[in-house]
Each structure stands twice: as structure tokens, then as C-alpha cells.
Amino acid sequence: MATRANRQTLFDPGRVDNAGQAMCAKRAAPIPTTGADSGWGPRRAQEARLRQLELLLHEPREDVVALEIERAVLLAAINRREDAKLAFVGILRKFPTHFSALNEFGALLTDMGAIDAACRVYSEAILHHPGNPMGHVNLANLLLRANKHEDARRHYEAALQIDPDHATAHQGLGAVLADLGERADAREHFRKGFRQHAISTLPYRGDKAPLQLLQLVSSGGGNIPTSLLLDDMRYQTTILVADHFDASAGLPPHRLIFNAIGDADLCAEALEVASRLVAQTAVPVINDPKAVLKTGRIENTVRLRGVGGVKTARTMAVARKLLAGPDGADALAGRGFVFPVLLRSPGYHTGRNFSLVRQAADLCEAVAALPGEELLVIEHLNARGKDGNARKYRVMIIDGRLYPLHLAISQDWKVHYFTSDMAANPEHRLEEAEFLEDMPAVLGEKAMAALAGIGNVLGLDYAGVDFALDDDGKVLLFETNATMVIAKPADDPRWAYRHRAIEKALDAVAAMIATRTAA
Known part of the structure; x- marks a missing residue:
């Protein structure tokens, strides 16, 4: 029974800062079928194999564990998650340290949103199989979603000590380093992780022919969280990491492109590549990459200043060295800023690396706490109501x-x-x-x-x-x-x-x- 990384990608609302990477999905593959109705064929094959397994498991067999795990995975694949959960519980009662059972059960719990339980299951897999990198990677993925960066980093690095070429571990460690502001090292891990792994297809659990959808993402984050938007009972989603994709390979089959690359400040390179990819196809595109490229924070303040009824905050990129120096406050005054001002590292969301500097004396300390060679200085717009909130x-x-x-x-x-x-x-x-x-x-x-x-x-x-x-x-x-x-x-x-x-x-x-x- 092949083991796999869980299917959760880092392009979902579970990680609201959304640092991107394609965690390659490897489920039990449906038995290939032929015929005109290709949409129904895979589901029929899964159900046929499930019936076959039910019969085989009534016989005494040496490979009973592998068959039981395959059955549980198939139950999850056809959206019978509660049955799959019970099946895995039954397997682990008999074989509590079996790696594939623990690994697949952790993936199911993750799919069901039981993240704490999935972490415990993956921890058990690591405890009993410390030399298998997949347990470390799967646990690290969930730790990263919870923004526990140092814990995630430790497990990704453990996986790479076991297997220095483990693509998913490189992808995950790149995401950790990007979040921590170590973007140069992150790029190197992304290069290793996405080389020949820039495309992955998420599982589809519908019982009808799916709508094939191509989702464009950036390796380094700044992507739209789409797990709630793209129902896996309706869409078969293929994820393409634009900044590591070999365009000469051609695009995978699709009827629509959903460009999930959303941060123009962080993902300019990926958006440029996405623009070229979109030009190769005639299918509908949601969020044209060229339009997204125009939505950087600085450009937005200029473009939207002329919209009636809108007040934008003066925003400017300033070198860290200047802000941290003895003339930092004077430099801001010369650019039209008055304290309090906001400082922000580009490419971060949900309030991370974002500070209010109330007075000039606090500027150096605030700059020192933020990553990046260039910081955004933003006018502070007072959003408090009459009640002080x-x-x-x-x-x-x-x-x-x-x-x-x-x-x-x-x-x-x-x-x-x-x-x-x-x-x-x-x-x-x-x-x-x-x-x-x-x-x-x-x-x-x-x-x-x-x-x-x-x-x-x-x-x-x-x-x-x-x-x-x-x-x-x-x-x-x-x-x-x-x-x-x-x-x-x-x-x-x-x-x-x-x-x-x-x-x-x-x-x-x-x-x-x-x-x-x-x-």
C-alpha cells in the first residue's frame, strides 16, 4: 500500500496567511475504465473494487491489512467518510502501529477538519516509524497551517535528513522560511520542491463527471484560499505552480482557469508567468493575472484615490536602512508622513509583520522587528467610532x-x-x-x-x-x-x-x- 502526503494544500483558509505550496496528492487510484461516459466510469470502478474487497475480506488472507486499508481509503474517496473513519479505527485496534493505516487515517481526519486528532495520529506514526519521512511531512503541514513555524520547520528538516530529495518536505520548508522572512533560502527550497512537481491534482469525490478546473498558484504564498470555493464534489481541481512550471510541457486538461495568485506585491513573477499561460488558452479565466498585477498596495492607493467617497492612506516603500538610521523620522517627514504611522513588511497578511509606530522615538525598534530590506510606510487612518472602538x-x-x-x-x-x-x-x-x-x-x-x-x-x-x-x-x-x-x-x-x-x-x-x- 503506497503512503502519501495528505491532500490538504497550503492554499486554503486553514492557513489564513496562505503561504503557498502544492502538497502532491496520492490517493488509491481508481481502476481505469473505457467508454464514452468517462465521468461515471471512475466512480463505477471504485464501487466495483469496493465490492470486490468486501468479498476478499471474508476470506483468510495474508494481505488482509493492505486490503482493509485500501477499503477504508476507497470509502473516503467516494465520500463515505464516517464509514471510512470507523474502518480505520477497526484497523488500528488490531494493528495500532501500522504506518499506512496511521498515515491514511491522519489524511482522512485532516479532510474532515479534525486537525488536533490528525496531529495525534501523525505523531503516533512518527513515534513508531521515525525513519519514514512522510509522517514528519504530514505533521509539519498541519503545524504550518496553525502558524507553528518552528515546530513545522523541525519536522520538515527531519524529513530531509531522512530523504534529502523529498519534494514535499522542500516545499513545506520553503513555505516556513518564506513566512519567517528568509525568502532567499525559501526560493532555493521551492526550486528543489517544485522541480518536476509543479502540477498536482486534488481528489474528486463526486459521482458525476467533474468540471475540470485549473488553479494557478504561486509557490511563495499570496494565494487566494479556495478550499471553500471549489467543491470537490463538483470540480476536479488541478493545481499548477506558475513560477515553477515548464510551459513547454503544455497545460493539463481544463474547462476553466481560476487564477488564485492574489498578492501583486509578493507574486509579481508568478503573475507574469500566469499571464503568459492564460494567453495560451481560450477557456474562461477568473481573475485575469494582468488585472491582479495592478493591485499592489502602493498602486491601489494611487488608482483608488480618485474614486468618489474613498479615502486612501498615503503608502510608500522605504529602505529599511534609511528608516533604521538616525535620520529615519526626518526622512518620513520629508515624504509627508506624520506620526503615528504604520509599518508593514510586504507580502504578509492577517496582521503579521505589521506595526503602529506612535512616535519618532519608537521608529528604530519597530523597524528592527520587521523582516525585509524594504518596508511599506502607511498613513494611519483613524477607524475609531464615537464609542472608542x-x-x-x-x-x-x-x-x-x-x-x-x-x-x-x-x-x-x-x-x-x-x-x-x-x-x-x-x-x-x-x-x-x-x-x-x-x-x-x-x-x-x-x-x-x-x-x-x-x-x-x-x-x-x-x-x-x-x-x-x-x-x-x-x-x-x-x-x-x-x-x-x-x-x-x-x-x-x-x-x-x-x-x-x-x-x-x-x-x-x-x-x-x-x-x-x-x-
Whole structure:
């Protein structure tokens, strides 16, 4: 029984900072079939093999463990996950240290969202099979999703000590180093990891012919999280790492291209390659790479400054050496900045490597804490309301329409939903519910027109806008690009009011893909 890395890629909302890499998927392959109905054929072959295994397992056999594992994997492949889970539990009761059983069970638990349980299972695999690199890689993948970079790094490095050419370990270590700001070393690991491994196909669990979709990504992060957007019961998704793809090989079969490369500041090289790849095909493309290339933070502040009802923050790239020097504060003053200012390392999201510098005396210390030879200096837009709380709205722009996604309210200047005061404050949740229920009434005509204007300038099929409102109802623009996450809340009654808005946004993506492919 072949072992494999779990199918989770690093292009999903489980890792909200979304550092990219294609974790190659290797499931039990369906038995090939022939005939006109190729969509149904693989599923029929899987079900036929499953019936065959049921008969074989009634006989005494020496290969019973391999057959039981194959059966459990097939149950998962045809979307009978609970049955697959019970099957793996039964196997591990009899063979608690079997590597393939532990490895495949960990992959299933990961697919089901039981991340803590998957980590425990992979830890057991490592304990009993320390010389197998796959256990280290699978555990490291999950640690990286949880932003536990040092723990993930340790396991990726352990895997590479066992197998110096392990492609997936190089991909993962590259992602860790990119997140830590060690981008030169990250590029070398990406080169080793994606060389001849720039394409991977995710499992498809539907029972009808899938829609073949090509997803373009960047190796170094800055990708749109798409696991909630691309249903594996409907789409068979092939991931192509643009900046490591040999274009002479030709594109894999596809009916639509979803360009998931979203960060223009971080992924310019990948977007340039993606633009050339898109030019080779006549299929519909969601988020034209050329349009994404125009959405860097600095360019956005200039392009969107002229949109009525929008206030953008002055943004400028400044060399670290200058900011850290004795004349750093004077250099900022000469460029029109006054304290407090924001400092940000390009290419990071969710508030990572992002600081508020309240006064000139704090500048050197703030610069020292941020990675990168060049930092973004950003004008501080005061997003605090009359109650003293800072607010950040998020609206998605999908196929030209606006969809409210969330409102985060916090006492801190750095407002992110997962660190805000929403869970503890029912009044904040009530305010958010009103926004989700009737966005135009809450934001007002001026802001709604401004958001529509932002969408028109961006020219993206899928994007998001993070903003606040000033006292005059204008949009204080924090960020707008394609990398915005649509994430479902935890299964908690407090968040019941959020589900309808999130489902509307997800349905809009599905409808957009259906419309484009039908056309």
C-alpha cells in the first residue's frame, strides 16, 4: 500500500496567511475504465473494487491489512467518510502501529477538519516509524497551517535528513522560511520542491463527471484560499505552480482557469508567468493575472484615490536602512508622513509583520522587528467610532456584485476578526448582524457607491475590500485585493447569524463558475 502526503494544500483558509505550496496528492487510484461516459466510469470502478474487497475480506488472507486499508481509503474517496473513519479505527485496534493505516487515517481526519486528532495520529506514526519521512511531512503541514513555524520547520528538516530529495518536505520548508522572512533560502527550497512537481491534482469525490478546473498558484504564498470555493464534489481541481512550471510541457486538461495568485506585491513573477499561460488558452479565466498585477498596495492607493467617497492612506516603500538610521523620522517627514504611522513588511497578511509606530522615538525598534530590506510606510487612518472602538468591514466583490462578509469591532487599532472583541460582546454581534442583513442601510449611499467604484477600478472577478467609515460616510480604505478569505465560523450558536451571508458569497462564486463554463 503506497503512503502519501495528505491532500490538504497550503492554499486554503486553514492557513489564513496562505503561504503557498502544492502538497502532491496520492490517493488509491481508481481502476481505469473505457467508454464514452468517462465521468461515471471512475466512480463505477471504485464501487466495483469496493465490492470486490468486501468479498476478499471474508476470506483468510495474508494481505488482509493492505486490503482493509485500501477499503477504508476507497470509502473516503467516494465520500463515505464516517464509514471510512470507523474502518480505520477497526484497523488500528488490531494493528495500532501500522504506518499506512496511521498515515491514511491522519489524511482522512485532516479532510474532515479534525486537525488536533490528525496531529495525534501523525505523531503516533512518527513515534513508531521515525525513519519514514512522510509522517514528519504530514505533521509539519498541519503545524504550518496553525502558524507553528518552528515546530513545522523541525519536522520538515527531519524529513530531509531522512530523504534529502523529498519534494514535499522542500516545499513545506520553503513555505516556513518564506513566512519567517528568509525568502532567499525559501526560493532555493521551492526550486528543489517544485522541480518536476509543479502540477498536482486534488481528489474528486463526486459521482458525476467533474468540471475540470485549473488553479494557478504561486509557490511563495499570496494565494487566494479556495478550499471553500471549489467543491470537490463538483470540480476536479488541478493545481499548477506558475513560477515553477515548464510551459513547454503544455497545460493539463481544463474547462476553466481560476487564477488564485492574489498578492501583486509578493507574486509579481508568478503573475507574469500566469499571464503568459492564460494567453495560451481560450477557456474562461477568473481573475485575469494582468488585472491582479495592478493591485499592489502602493498602486491601489494611487488608482483608488480618485474614486468618489474613498479615502486612501498615503503608502510608500522605504529602505529599511534609511528608516533604521538616525535620520529615519526626518526622512518620513520629508515624504509627508506624520506620526503615528504604520509599518508593514510586504507580502504578509492577517496582521503579521505589521506595526503602529506612535512616535519618532519608537521608529528604530519597530523597524528592527520587521523582516525585509524594504518596508511599506502607511498613513494611519483613524477607524475609531464615537464609542472608542475601531471597526473594520469586509465586503466581497464577486462577479461585479457586493456581498457583506463580516464586521470586526475591537479596542485595538489592528482589527482582525479572530482577535477582535466579537465573541465576548453581544452588542458587537448585533451590530454585525444588522450590517449583514441590510448592508446599504448600514453603510449608506455614499459608501455603497464608493465600493462599487472600487470594484470597477479593480476589474477582478473575485476580490475583497477591508475598510471603515469616517464621520462623513466615506470609505476609509485599508486594503483591497484578491487574497481575502471567506471562512466559515466555528460551530457555535453565537455565530448562527453569520452563516447566511457567508453562504451567499460562496453561492455567488459557484454561480460565477457555472455561468462562465456554460458560456
